[in-house]
Amino acid sequence: MAVKGPTRLQSSTRGCYVAKKAASLAALGGLVFSTDAGRHCPDCRHPVADCTCKQTALPEGDGVARVRRESKGRGGKTVTTISGVPLAEEPLKELAKALKQRCGTGGSLKDGVIEIQGDHVELLLAELVKKGFKAKKSGG
Secondary structure (H helix, E strand, C coil): CEEECCCEEECCCCCCEEECCCCCCHHHCCCCCCCCCCCECCCCCCEHHHCCHHHHCCCCCCCEEEEEEECCCCCCCCEEEEECCCCCHHHHHHHHHHHHHHHCCCEEEECCEEEEECCCHHHHHHHHHHCCCEEEECCC
């Protein structure tokens, strides 16, 4: 057999090529498959928990947090939503947790919008202003 290039060999009898076995995973050009860390970010290829892509990105908008009361599509349950808060995802999670504790209710963070169970518009407006955010009541 004659060596043709660093990664393939040519058979002397038939003229066909056979792939040469790689010496290490690095020779393959990176990790191919792993069950170690679960899902990976497609942009930075770090585990989703360690991803740095979304931490630096701030949501677009005018920087004013809009607080409104909603009940549509929730089976009659009232929810106070806060949208447009100029924070990255991790600080936004911390803010949502602090606001839920202040109101004494549950809630969630979905797509950059904080949802607090119950009608707490005035309390949340005061709390956001106290924390240094520009906030205004939105809708009705």
